[in-house]
Amino acid sequence: MKKAISLIICAVMVFCAMGPAISAFADGSCNCGFSPVIYVGPLGCTSIVRDAGTENEQQLWKIDTKFLLSNLNAVLPRISRGILFHNTDLLGDALVEFVNACFGDLALDSEGRSKANVTTPQLNVPEGSRHGPDSDYYFDYDFRLDPYEHAERLHEFIGRVKALTGHNSVKLKCSSMGGVVLSAYLDKYGYDGIDVIICRCCPLLGTAVAGEAFCGKIELNSTSLTRYGEDAIPFLETGFADDFIEGTLYALLDTLKGAGVIDGLCVLGDRLIKDVGDRVFEEALIPVFGTLPGIWSFVPEEYFDEAVSFMKLPEEGGLHDKVYAYRNAMANIQSNLRAAKDDGVKVCIICGYNVQRTPLVTLWKSTSDGTVDTKYASLGATCSNVKEPLDDSYLASLENREYLSPDNMIDASTCALPECTWFVRDWLHCNGNAGIDELFSLVMTSDEVSVKSFDKFPQFLEADDDADMIYPVTASPDALTRLKERPSYLNFIRYIFSLIKRIFQSGN
Ligand SMILES: [Zn+2]
Structure with a gap:
């Protein structure tokens, strides 16, 4: 009898130790009701390493600070002399050498293949059966390569x-460049076996910063530089007196702008670009970044032809074919997502707006999350310039205001999937936010997913980084309202500077 009892106890213990298998049927299928989540990571989701496993091993991406500084040290005296004595040859040589030393080995060959000694040794393979709302499988990839190569790996994954x-199905949660992998995947394999698709800040139709850079359009502008800094400040995590440091930095930036220091820096920068920009493009940027199909995937359609010529893309060969192949994925993403959605796949596209974008491009007024333009991430929203409402004439001509943001900055009716595209004002590219995570949980667990499905999360939201939350957008915020709603030192400083600006403007 004792033997029988201990056998039963043993059997129970073995069964319990099997964990998630408890919810499995005899045929191995799982009845937990929550299909696994695969997180398709952003650019730089895995390290790219030269000579991995040898004593010369060097991480090339993300570039390691020590490596960057040692390369900089080697050229700094020449850069300084070049600037000081306005010796453009010396300066050009030094900059070209620096860019090539840091990034040269990332370049692909004319077939779009990596150098044999430059690899991604830490790529994930799925392991274990643990899955659920708090657990995902992380799909990473070498961002330089052809997105269709990642699509093939994702298919196996x-x-x-x-x-x-x-x-028998999975959920895909794609972050930033993860949307490029998704685009190639849907184009090649369709949506079979996928029940949820989330696109978080994805450059689905590209990003202007890549389009403009690949056409050689680089511009420094003091307003955009100052705003870029100001918009990034609330996301600083100094770990100590955050609010005070943020407020002080904001005041400092605005003061420097007011005193003309930032304009002066831009003039210097513009002179530098004029003097040596062509050479740095010709001898360093084009030979490296022009060979990366992954970076080509960020070029919006309207820039593509000019970029092909400016970046000297070869007229044939593997690299050419790979760069051109992705144009299909980008051209088809709207119809591919629409087909998936119409067939019952739950889709959530979410993007930021009203953050100042990278201050290096001529299109610096394009509203964005700081990196990806809202119009490209949202698949076609009509957007105002950053920090401004849409034109009065546009607003007056709108017959249907169902998809118009309460601050009059975004008209989502022109999106490919307006009913499942969310917008978050003041949300910096891919910044973690508990409110947005809560929305994702709802998307993953609800039967109906649309901008009308969740009272707490309507189509237009506003990010509050300090509270780590998102709220429905009400109207355009003025500094005083923001201070009253969320009293903080940073918002107090913002209010004071808005007052100073108003007095200054009325005096002019
Ligand atoms: Zn399960």
């Missing part, structure tokens, strides 16, 4: 995750 978990 999905198959493996299904086998491990006993589910």
